[in-house]
Amino acid sequence: MDIRGRNKINPNFNMSSMTDIVFLLLIFFMITSTLVTTSALDILLPKASGKTENRQSTAVSITKNLTYYIDSKKVNENSLEQSLLALLAGKENPTIVLRAEEGVPIEKAVKIMDIANRNRFKVILAVRPK
Numbered sequence: 001m002d003i004r005g006r007n008k009i010n011p012n013f014n015m016s017s018m019t020d021i022v023f024l025l026l027i028f029f030m031i032t033s034t035l036v037t038t039s040a041l042d043i044l045l046p047k048a049s050g051k052t053e054n055r056q057s058t059a060v061s062i063t064k065n066l067t068y069y070i071d072s073k074k075v076n077e078n079s080l081e082q083s084l085l086a087l088l089a090g091k092e093n094p095t096i097v098l099r100a101e102e103g104v105p106i107e108k109a110v111k112i113m114d115i116a117n118r119n120r121f122k123v124i125l126a127v128r129p130k
Contacts, residue, residue: 057095057124058087060112062104081115088121099126 061069068075075083088094100109116123
């Protein structure tokens, strides 16, 4: 007489349904990640505690009374772009360090960034450490 039951339970775990779910989630996140757009500005901000490693940079300073300086030389606002082009003409990877004093209207800083963008200069916005 055979006493064993006819229904045998398989103790193994089948992973095929789990892998299907993982692949579906992967496809979902790949599709939704392409819909996300960033609206950040492409400006490189230096760390407050670090040092600037690029020694070939040129500083453009704007004071509160809207006086422009390239390094320590006073420059007229209208001739700013020509002076920067003449100064950075032969340099490889030209970089401008923008030093805008507190209280300067944002339009003046954007003007320097626009000049740098048109001439493919890299802009670093200088900040003071906290």
